[in-house]
Amino acid sequence: MILGIDLGGTKSAALVLHEDGTVVRRVVAPTPADAKAEELFAFLVGLAQQVRGAETVVGVGVSAGAPADAAHGLVFAAPNLPGWGSTGFPLAARLSEALALPVKIENDADATALAEWRFGAGQGTRNMAFLTVGTGIGSGLILDGRLHRGRRGAGGEIGHITVVPNGRACSCGLRGCLEAYASGPAVTKIAQEFGWCGELTGRAVVEGARAENAACLAALNQAAELLGQALATLAMLLDLERIVLGTLAVHAADLLLPKIRATLRAHAWPRLTEGLDIVPAALGDQAQDLAALCAWGTS
Ligand SMILES: [Zn+2]
Incomplete structure (x- = not known):
């Protein structure tokens, strides 16, 4: 199973799901959009810990509603999420440390393109x-x-x-x-x-x-x-x-x-x-x- 995080400008979700896309559990909360990076990070860790259960999870996928550098695991400030800063916050490394799991990040447009390609109209x-x-x-x-x-x-x-x-x-x-x-x-x-x-x-x-x-x-x-x-x-x-x-x-x-x-x-x-x-x-x-x-x- 995978732990998924959908980071949005108004609300965010964390979910546990099977590799075929079947969702086991989901928690949703309003994103503290004006918060600084550390507060946003703590919010995401909280969501992930809340959704985690007894299942064995192999990794974390983050679909970020912000510019992301997937190769380096960084997220950058977006107009509706300015807190990440312009130099890039190392979200993958920090989440990986906090959750003791490997973490990968994609920008949400790229992640949704992949989803439509694998499961949807593409x-x-x-x-x-x-x-x-x-x-x-x-x-x-x-x-x-x-x-x-x-x-x-x-x-x-x-x-x-x-x-x-x-x-x-x-x-x-x-x-x-x-x-x-x-x-x-x-x-x-x-x-x-x-x-x-x-x-x-x-x-x-x-x-x-x-x-x-x-x-x-x-x-x-x-x-x-x-x-x-x-x-x-x-x-x-x-x-x-x-x-x-x-x-x-x-x-x-x-x-x-x-x-x-x-x-x-x-x-x-x-x-x-x-x-x-x-x-x-x-x-x-x-x-x-x-x-x-x-x-x-x-x-
Ligand atoms: Zn323009």
Whole structure:
């Protein structure tokens, strides 16, 4: 069995699970998001000790909602988890010492990409991209049958490639990033600017679009078009078999996917788009559990 830790910006979970993904036990608690590194560390140790039972656990997988250097077991500050600092906190080594178990860490987008690849919508492929389309847009790439990490494990920032030169300001400091148009909060804000007066949540905007509200439809349409453009770049670069899209693209697959597919095909060569599927993520509520499992299983 594996001990999994899902470290999130608002809540975190620790779980004991089998290697096939069956969860034996789980504890969830609000993350002390503004805490410093040592306090965050103590919180995670507490969660892990709470969930641990009499089972023999072989290792700990951490799916971290923060930039992570898997090779060195480090986590770095994220906008919603600033406490880890900019030089990298040695979370794997410290947890390993505290729990007397080997520990592996992955960034959550990479860990979820692995989970969708092994258990979900990416099964059977050797070249796939996974994109979260939630609060932010992150990605994980499986290339030639393995997770692509890059020089420092920092790649895959497709949410911050420019899709509109000198466009909307992005939280990262750049302008015109995909995330500034197609993340859940961005779509909501743009719908409001287009005249949406309803509730300011991604779900409400999706419901608005289903009820044919023009502002919601326009905001989602723009997001789909820019996602399609960005994915065309990805397809041309990487010659993928499948692109798996999470969160917003799951809740609003009917509204987004036709436009995303059409835009992709308009901006990339047929040779690279024929047989390339764009599909919604399949793991739903299980994604985080399986991401923690895959953080252990494949480093
Ligand atoms: Zn950005």
